Amino acid sequence: MKKAASFLLAMSIAFGAFAGSASATTDLRAAIDPLIGIDYKYGGSTTSGFDCSGFTSYVFAKFGIDLPRRSVDQAAIGTKVAKDELRPGDLVFFNTNGKTISHAGIYLGNGKFAHASSSRGVAIGDMNDSYYSTRYVTARRILDQTKYEKIAVEAPAVEVSAVPAAPAADAADVARTTEASELAAEHGL
Structure with missing residues (x-):
């Protein structure tokens, strides 16, 4: 006894x-987080390696959304969004080659975005980082309000009682x- x-x-x-x-998360973060750390692979669009547009295409395909394969083509779809009106799930685009849009990522909120970096693989970047802030070009909203609320809005935390x-x-x-x-x-x- x-x-x-x-x-x-x-x-x-x-x-x-x-x-x-309990910690709350979104379906979008649940799709992205397991991919963090996967190596960069030019032309890659699978978990064996991603390039930037392969990564964005892979993530959104999980939600039934097909994106064009190249970042420059992804930047031509959806609705243009001002940088100060970004919300999680928006695509963000950068000019990293000095010519045209050459890099894409998925905005996560609070100035952070997920992307496949050629130097770090899939990672979380900071929009205010000197490298990305000077190369930012545009953003596109591809989620309508219903999809946004379903996959990118944090669900209320669940109270766990002892x-x-x-x-x-x-x-x-x-x-x-x-x-x-x-x-x-x-x-x-």
Whole structure:
């Protein structure tokens, strides 16, 4: 019985550690996060390696959205969005070759975007980074309001409640219970 009381106390402490809000995420982040760290591969559009437009195409295909294969072509679809009106799920485009749009990413919010970098593979970049801020060209919104709300809006956090703790036993209760179980064990009961 002493072991059972100790077990119940340990379980109530353990579940108490989980009380509070569970971390919320979006379907978009759930699709992107497992890809972080995958190597860059020119022309790549699979988990064996991505280039920038292969990465954006791969992610949006998970939601039934087909994108053109090249970043310059992706920049011609959807609705143009001002930089200060970006929302998660918007495509962001950069001129990294000095000629035309040559890089694409997916805006995540708070100035961050996911992309396949030739130097780091799939990574989270910062729109305010000196490299990207000076090369930013445009953004396109390809998600209508319904799709945006479904895949790119964070669901409200779910409250996880702890299991109520068993009432604490005082020392006399534990002693009586332990003594009774020891006597029962001695007499084969």
